[in-house]
Amino acid sequence: MAFATLEQLRQITNFKISDISDAKVLNLIASADSVVVNHFATKHSLEKLDGNIDSSNTYFYTKHSPIANITGANVSIIDACNATTGWTGSLAGEDPTAETGKQYSGSGALRLTKDNININASFAKTITETDFRNKRLKLKIYVDDATALAKLRKETRDIEIRLSDDSGTSYYSFFFGNTILKTGWHELVCNTTKPSLIIGTPRIEAITYITIQYTTNNATDTLTTDDILMDEWDLESNTVDENDVSVFLATYDSQNRLNLGNPVAVSAVSAREGRITLSSAPTTTTAVAGIFANYSHTLQNLNYNLLQNAANYMLAHLCSMIIRGDSPNFNQLADPSIRNDIAGNSDNWLRLSLSFITEALTIKGGIDLRAVQTNHNLIEKNNELQGWY
Numbered sequence: 001m002a003f004a005t006l007e008q009l010r011q012i013t014n015f016k017i018s019d020i021s022d023a024k025v026l027n028l029i030a031s032a033d034s035v036v037v038n039h040f041a042t043k044h045s046l047e048k049l050d051g052n053i054d055s056s057n058t059y060f061y062t063k064h065s066p067i068a069n070i071t072g073a074n075v076s077i078i079d080a081c082n083a084t085t086g087w088t089g090s091l092a093g094e095d096p097t098a099e100t101g102k103q104y105s106g107s108g109a110l111r112l113t114k115d116n117i118n119i120n121a122s123f124a125k126t127i128t129e130t131d132f133r134n135k136r137l138k139l140k141i142y143v144d145d146a147t148a149l150a151k152l153r154k155e156t157r158d159i160e161i162r163l164s165d166d167s168g169t170s171y172y173s174f175f176f177g178n179t180i181l182k183t184g185w186h187e188l189v190c191n192t193t194k195p196s197l198i199i200g201t202p203r204i205e206a207i208t209y210i211t212i213q214y215t216t217n218n219a220t221d222t223l224t225t226d227d228i229l230m231d232e233w234d235l236e237s238n239t240v241d242e243n244d245v246s247v248f249l250a251t252y253d254s255q256n257r258l259n260l261g262n263p264v265a266v267s268a269v270s271a272r273e274g275r276i277t278l279s280s281a282p283t284t285t286t287a288v289a290g291i292f293a294n295y296s297h298t299l300q301n302l303n304y305n306l307l308q309n310a311a312n313y314m315l316a317h318l319c320s321m322i323i324r325g326d327s328p329n330f331n332q333l334a335d336p337s338i339r340n341d342i343a344g345n346s347d348n349w350l351r352l353s354l355s356f357i358t359e360a361l362t363i364k365g366g367i368d369l370r371a372v373q374t375n376h377n378l379i380e381k382n383n384e385l386q387g388w389y
Contacts, residue, residue, distance in 0.1 A: 001071065001072045001075050002071070003304075004032045004072075004311035006022055009315050009316060015319055019323050020319050020323055024322065025315070029315060032311050032312075032314040035353075036310050036357060040298050040299070040302060040357070040361060041070050041296035042064070042297055042298070043294075044293070045294050046248070046293070047062065047293055048291070049247070051291065053282050053284055053290075053291065054281075054284075055282075057281055058267070058279070059277055060247075060276050060277075060278065060293075061273070061274050062276065062293060063274075064274065065271065065272060065273060066274065066298060066299075066300060067244060067245065067271040067276075067297055068296040068297055068302075069240045072311075073236045073237065074237050076130075077233070077235075078137070078210065079127065079232075080106050081103075081106070081108065081231045082103075082108045083108065084096050084098055084110060086125040089121070090122045091118045091213075092115050092120060092121045093120075093213070094114065096110040096111055096112060096113075097110070099111050101226075102142065103231055104229075105231065109140075109142065109229045109230060110123075110229065110231070111226055111227075111228070111229060112212070112228040112230050113224050114214075114228075115222060116219060116220045118219050119218065119219050120213055121215075121216070121223070123230070124162075124209060125209070126167070126208060127209070128208075130207050131207075132172075132207050132235065133192065134192065134239075135192050136191055136235070136236045136237070137163070137233065137234070137235055138189050138232075138234045139161075139212070139231070139233045140185055140186070140232045141188060141228070141229070142184065142186075142226075142229035143181055143183050144228070148183075148223055148228060149181060151216045151217060151223060152214060153217050155177060156175065157175035159188065159212070160173055160174065160211075161174040163202065163204070163209075163210060164208070164210075165203045165207055166200075168211060169200060170199060170202040171199050171200070172192070172195040172198055173196050174190040174196050175196040192204060210233065212230065238308075241268075242266035242267070242268070242269060244269065245266060245269055245293055245294065245295040246295075247266055247291060247292070248263060249261065249287040250290050251286070251288050260292065264279070265279035266278060267279040276293060302360060303359070304360075306359050306360035307356065307357070310356035310360065313349050313356065314349070314350070316353075320349055
């Protein structure tokens, strides 16, 4: 994955597909991420790891820690909503049915229909036991039109997401007001460290049951067919994993030169301790010259959520340069004044990005000046990237 995303870019800006295509935005994400990562991560290339090479040990340690997440958010799919399997309705909620024409992604979405016996419509599913600690749950909701939207009650807790480890008796609850809803697709985000309410003693590290519930103005309000759709339950975290490191078992060639070969499989990374766990124990034959790694390290307790914001604003800055005509490849709009109105001030996007980087790198007693650069340096860096789209 990445820190910046197409979806977030569309949410924080007024940039439409007619202004800059999805393809162009996607091509810029790596550039935006690279600028931000270079501010908080110090790279180490082919550093020799510490640890016993004895055919049984798989733990090896970097000389610097914590290891940095340089690849962005890690996402696991809780339910793709391509099929109704396992989903049931309760209260006024009917069993979900499949929608294959208006899905957000994949091959389908689920219709969340409601009958006329209750103001609440609830939909639930049993899932494989999953650890939700320190993560963000994201799901997509669709409202078909103004008529369907008007039936939803406009109060502060009329959409509820529940996470339970015992089929719903004990649960973490996350409330959303229906005032956030609009027609079309949009995203609900639950920060699992900040539930709206906790009932009983649920184990957030062992969730097996998920629920979504919405409320209408009247029990007699019905919602049918594709009035309300649901798609793509994703669990996102900023944990460091095997994608953030590359490990090589070194041998010698016939001329006694170091031979690294291909990266070997890594089963786990413990960022704070600087520990890399290999899938298989190396031997004095397979790693006769030692074990080496490429990785980056950063600050303790780095706020990756702020860095995601920084990357998205950096992406907005790069997109803005294209829309404004600052790119030699630009050929979308002929009138510079129209381009400027659409794009906004690209330096403002840059300043927003820098402010989030600075905040993320703020430590007790001040700023880690090792990583923070000036606006001039950021602009110079982005000038280098103008030919990357």
